[in-house]
Amino acid sequence: MKTIEALICAFVLISFAPLALLEAPAPQTQLQQYQLAEDVWRIAYLKGCFAQDAPAPTPTLAKDPMEACLNNVIYEIEEETGLKIEFENLDAAGSELPKEGSARIQKTILVNGIPEVVFLKVGG
Amino acid sequence: MKKGFISFDLLFCALPLLIMISLLLNQVSLINEAAQLQGESVQEYSKLLSIADYALKQGGALKEDQQGGQFSGSALYRPSVIDDYELSQIPSEEIRSWMGFESLHIGWDKGEGTCVYRIALRGDEVKKLYVCGK
Numbered sequence: 001m002k003t004i005e006a007l008i009c010a011f012v013l014i015s016f017a018p019l020a021l022l023e024a025p026a027p028q029t030q031l032q033q034y035q036l037a038e039d040v041w042r043i044a045y046l047k048g049c050f051a052q053d054a055p056a057p058t059p060t061l062a063k064d065p066m067e068a069c070l071n072n073v074i075y076e077i078e079e080e081t082g083l084k085i086e087f088e089n090l091d092a093a094g095s096e097l098p099k100e101g102s103a104r105i106q107k108t109i110l111v112n113g114i115p116e117v118v119f120l121k122v123g124g
Numbered sequence: 125m126k127k128g129f130i131s132f133d134l135l136f137c138a139l140p141l142l143i144m145i146s147l148l149l150n151q152v153s154l155i156n157e158a159a160q161l162q163g164e165s166v167q168e169y170s171k172l173l174s175i176a177d178y179a180l181k182q183g184g185a186l187k188e189d190q191q192g193g194q195f196s197g198s199a200l201y202r203p204s205v206i207d208d209y210e211l212s213q214i215p216s217e218e219i220r221s222w223m224g225f226e227s228l229h230i231g232w233d234k235g236e237g238t239c240v241y242r243i244a245l246r247g248d249e250v251k252k253l254y255v256c257g258k
Binding site: 004009011031032035036039040042043046073076077080081 | 141144148173176177180202203204205240241242243244245250251252
């Protein structure tokens with residue numbers, strides 16, 4: 001009798017375990033953040049920030065107009081959405097930097113005809 | 125006397141056992157309900173993200189380059205460049221029915237229910253394109 005009681009008590013206690021394991025799943029904000037990062041890149045592309053004009057006389061000048069354009073785009077998107085945006089390899093970022101764990105995508109751009117890897121980070 | 129005592133003891137033991145079994149069944153029922161609600165919530169969010177992706181890349185996208193060559197490329201659709209007319213032509217009612225939503229709203233303003241958004245260009249202006257549903 002006591003054995004049956006003990007077994008049922010143990011069973012009831014174990015039944016609480018799945019409740020602890022049943023965490024609320026992340027509402028897929030990570031997926032949406034990656035999509036928004038792609039959107040930021042697309043907007044920058046549509047605004048002509050990566051347009052390949054005649055190469056600048058020195059490598060640094062080629063990046064400056066692009067960075068200026070990107071900063072304008074970042075400002076516009078930041079004003080509208082409140083997102084925190086940063087182009088890691090370039091001198092282009094919003095007023096606040098994205099936190100660790102934000103969406104980070106890798107793209108390739110041409111600077112003076114030379115491919116360069118760029119990382120775009122977008123966070124909420 | 126001994127048999128009577130055993131029966132009495134069994135009676136008192138049976139009551140907490142019944143309570144524990146009832147608690148166990150209730151617990152299982154609650155866990156099932158919670159799991160179902162969470163699954164529905166995730167599904168709803170995923171559906172809204174899919175609809176937003178379609179609206180951004182095709183449904184509401186500019187169909188031809190009306191900007192006089194302002195944008196790069198020559199594709200038929202201009203993903204992320206949203207035309208108000210094309211946006212109004214998205215079959216929201218059909219999509220709502222297919223996806224099993226009670227209501228669905230696609231537009232520049234927030235609607236009712238759970239909302240997701242994507243970043244798009246409306247003319248030359250950066251705007252949020254909302255997809256809301258419940």
